[in-house]
Ligand SMILES: NC(=O)c1ccc[n+]([C@@H]2O[C@H](COP(=O)([O-])OP(=O)(O)OC[C@H]3O[C@@H](n4cnc5c(N)ncnc54)[C@H](OP(=O)(O)O)[C@@H]3O)[C@@H](O)[C@H]2O)c1
């Protein structure tokens with residue numbers, strides 16, 4: 001099969017991926033082989049390609065926003081048959097035996113394996129996944145190209161949203177308005193939750209208002225009109241944490257979504273932190289991923305995407321890196 005392989009980490013402008021012919025993978029007993037239709041581009045791909053994250057395997061195939069069709073099943077596979085439509089997300093597998101896996105908190109599993117990082121991902125004609133971790137898309141009516149971005153920013157945003165434990169009638173704050181926050185806002189609207197967005201750029205402020213925010217501005221320049229019940233910080237900016245806590249009601253929860261963050265300093269514990277909880281998003285859960293896909297499909301949530309042919313993957317990565325992509329998401333069409 002044809003696949004884009006990462007030979008050696010280097011700046012994305014140096015084109016570290018090579019389109020080569022590799023052996024088509026064969027599914028083990030509990031695995032399915034997926035013929036990849038599309039795979040969305042994520043910034044994490046660039047972090048891995050450039051070496052911000054360590055390389056965990058040689059000749060790695062990146063890509064973790066995969067939509068495809070089952071084309072071969074292992075002998076023991078029960079959930080899927082050839083021809084089924086499936087999704088593969090960042091969550092490739094967990095051990096299934098540890099205390100976290102056994103209590104439905106597999107996102108904390110010490111053996112959490114990531115698609116397109118620990119194991120080969122979707123920038124290839126075929127990919128392999130254990131049947132237990134593939135998402136069944138047979139009933140999803142959205143086009144594959146619209147489903148791909150749901151697989152990473154969509155599911156991650158929904159997991160951050162679930163961590164807030166917010167209820168109907170409460171007020172939600174979102175700090176930073178990228179693709180992840182967009183999906184959260186859409187879901188919050190549907191559940192009757194008033195959402196307040198703080199983001200710096202006029203472009204994102206307008207996008208948030210258009211998507212249904214009650215209020216959108218840069219809260220460091222224009223004071224939020226009220227206190228909030230729950231909030232989520234998306235950008236990796238530690239300086240947002242104390243102001244976000246300050247705007248929370250006592251009893252509120254602040255969820256931090258980033259995988260890394262600049263220094264967090266709490267200067268006034270008694271006024272800004274005391275009585276509030278901080279939670280962090282640590283990987284994603286399969287059940288929440290499934291829940292989100294069904295909600296997104298029911299609501300027909302679509303975000304702008306620019307579709308690139310398979311051969312142009314590297315050009316797409318360079319454009320994403322430079323922030324020169326016209327739409328919020330880039331999606332690679334593979335077959
Ligand atoms: N924990 C997990 O398991 C997991 C999984 C997937 C994703 N994530 C995280 O989810 C987050 C969201 O990703 P995303 O791509 O949607 O968001 P993003 O593009 O990183 O950030 C969203 C917006 O925040 C604003 N922003 C950026 N830097 C800022 C700063 N220093 N101060 C204030 N605002 C800033 C920008 O908008 P303006 O220019 O308008 O301010 C930006 O468009 C990422 O941090 C990622 O690490 C976590």
Ligand SMILES: [Zn+2]
Pocket residue numbers: 042043044064090152153
């Ligand atoms: Zn991702």
Ligand SMILES: [Zn+2]
Pocket residue numbers: 094095096097098099100101102106109110111
């Ligand atoms: Zn485990």
